[in-house]
Amino acid sequence: MNITIIGTGYVGLVTGACLSWLGLNVMCMDVDNKKITKLNNGIITIYEPGLDEIIKECVKSEKLHFTNDMKKAVDFGEAIFIAVGTPSDENDSADLKYVFQAATQVAQCMDEYKVVINKSTVPVGTGNKVKDKIKKDLQLLGKNIDFDIVSNPEFLREGSAIKDFIKPDRIVIGVETERAESLMKKIYVKQMFLDIPLIVTNIETAEMIKYASNAFLATKISYINEIANICDLCSADISTVAKAMGLDKRISPSFLSPGPGYGGSCFPKDTKALIGFGKSIGYTPRIIEEVVDVNNSQRVLMYEKIKTALFDLDGKVITILGIAFKPGTDDIRETPSIPIIKLLLKDGAIVRVFDPIAMNNTKLLFPELNVVYCNDLYSACTNSDCVVLATEWKEFCELDFLKLKSIMRTSTFIDLRNVYDPTYVKNFGFYYRGVGKK
Numbered sequence: 292m293n294i295t296i297i298g299t300g301y302v303g304l305v306t307g308a309c310l311s312w313l314g315l316n317v318m319c320m321d322v323d324n325k326k327i328t329k330l331n332n333g334i335i336t337i338y339e340p341g342l343d344e345i346i347k348e349c350v351k352s353e354k355l356h357f358t359n360d361m362k363k364a365v366d367f368g369e370a371i372f373i374a375v376g377t378p379s380d381e382n383d384s385a386d387l388k389y390v391f392q393a394a395t396q397v398a399q400c401m402d403e404y405k406v407v408i409n410k411s412t413v414p415v416g417t418g419n420k421v422k423d424k425i426k427k428d429l430q431l432l433g434k435n436i437d438f439d440i441v442s443n444p445e446f447l448r449e450g451s452a453i454k455d456f457i458k459p460d461r462i463v464i465g466v467e468t469e470r471a472e473s474l475m476k477k478i479y480v481k482q483m484f485l486d487i488p489l490i491v492t493n494i495e496t497a498e499m500i501k502y503a504s505n506a507f508l509a510t511k512i513s514y515i516n517e518i519a520n521i522c523d524l525c526s527a528d529i530s531t532v533a534k535a536m537g538l539d540k541r542i543s544p545s546f547l548s549p550g551p552g553y554g555g556s557c558f559p560k561d562t563k564a565l566i567g568f569g570k571s572i573g574y575t576p577r578i579i580e581e582v583v584d585v586n587n588s589q590r591v592l593m594y595e596k597i598k599t600a601l602f603d604l605d606g607k608v609i610t611i612l613g614i615a616f617k618p619g620t621d622d623i624r625e626t627p628s629i630p631i632i633k634l635l636l637k638d639g640a641i642v643r644v645f646d647p648i649a650m651n652n653t654k655l656l657f658p659e660l661n662v663v664y665c666n667d668l669y670s671a672c673t674n675s676d677c678v679v680l681a682t683e684w685k686e687f688c689e690l691d692f693l694k695l696k697s698i699m700r701t702s703t704f705i706d707l708r709n710v711y712d713p714t715y716v717k718n719f720g721f722y723y724r725g726v727g728k729k
């Protein structure tokens with residue numbers, strides 16, 4: 292089967308690569324010419340473990356193609372995935388302009404029956420709006436062509452995207468016709484053999500499942516952060532609390548790690564979009580509003596934690612280890628490290644940073660950020676007053692504290708990811724603070 296992917300960003304590229312690896316013929320399209328040129332020259336545009344190898348193999352076997360030509364892309368696939376961005380708009384609702392642009396372009400190029408599958412995260416009702424838009428555009432062009440709309444939200448996590456795509460916990464498809472349902476089952480036939488649960492529902496329910504899932508996970512993070520913040524003010528230890536909570540099967544241990552708050556391209560915008568959507572149809576989701584609020588204040592609390600440890604930040608040298616919002620990705624969208632760094636700089640601190648993968652993106656997106664980018668972990672810590680572990684990259688979880696102690700000016704270690712046992716770090720002569728543990 293031939294598949295087209297419109298939007299070759301994180302989700303589009305992973306979807307295209309994985310579907311071609313599973314045996315389908317895939318053409319990935321993007322309006323960003325630079326991105327397509329890079330991909331056609333064998334340069335992988337995002338950092339995602341394992342993706343490079345899969346793409347190279349599929350390009351070599353001519354199962355995966357990249358183009359900036361919309362007509363060629365639409366002609367190619369019987370199934371057309373829309374995987375464009377849905378960022379927050381000025382009111383914090385989901386900005387659907389890229390989705391509707393893609394829909395119009397599909398209508399303009401369509402000459403025969405297609406299944407248009409929305410993979411972007413969109414508010415309930417968007418599938419129907421996309422259907423109306425394509426219908427209207429086809430009518431304007433005098434084309435009488437049948438098509439189907441499907442919602443197929445994506446649940447992959449950056450850093451483990453390939454495994455998540457190929458062996459997800461579930462596949463959700465929102466459909467209106469048997470023809471579209473049967474085509475979707477053909478696309479995911481390999482996953483069906485792996486007994487991956489398939490939820491077939493209507494388009495609106497599929498759209499809601501994605502937002503409800505992300506908002507719930509964000510809620511777990513803000514919840515455990517609140518408990519950690521209370522632990523910080525008493526003698527309870529959050530790691531033990533979270534471990535014991537997680538052993539309760541009704542709770543599960545995932546997403547119970549306290550820290551500087553959630554970031555990335557999904558939770559921040561999706562929680563806000565769900566609030567906006569709820570309000571637009573007459574319900575204010577109060578829990579999710581608080582989740583967002585707690586997440587915003589968590590970054591400030593982390594800055595205050597550093598400030599309390601160092602008393603006065605003016606002239607202090609602070610090393611931030613990690614800018615990516617989580618390990619395994621170069622994505623720095625909404626990463627908590629950036630607002631924390633900005634607050635430290637405002638107080639006169641000299642900030643040195645090191646991230647194994649995400650520094651180029653930081654330089655590109657925050658050219659004004661007045662920090663010292665360092666080439667490696669230990670040079671970043673040299674002459675530092677305080678090391679802040681902000682992203683739990685593997686190499687930051689195996690620090691040589693003897694070496695750190697010998698190269699730092701004063702020995703304060705702030706562990707925003709609770710990677711280390713406090714006693715272990717203190718035994719090297721460090722002042723240690725974690726999140727919800729001392």
Ligand code: NAD
Nearest residue numbers: 298299300301302321322323375376377389393411412445
């Ligand atoms: P992204 O910004 O990485 O990529 C979007 C791509 O779409 C860009 O390359 C852009 O140039 C392209 N594009 C925009 N308009 C286009 C058009 N008209 N025609 C062709 N290409 C066009 O975004 P992403 O992170 O891949 O997210 C895409 C969607 O998937 C979003 O709705 C997001 O919420 C959702 N999602 C993302 C993740 C994730 O981890 N990144 C996970 C699940 C779901």
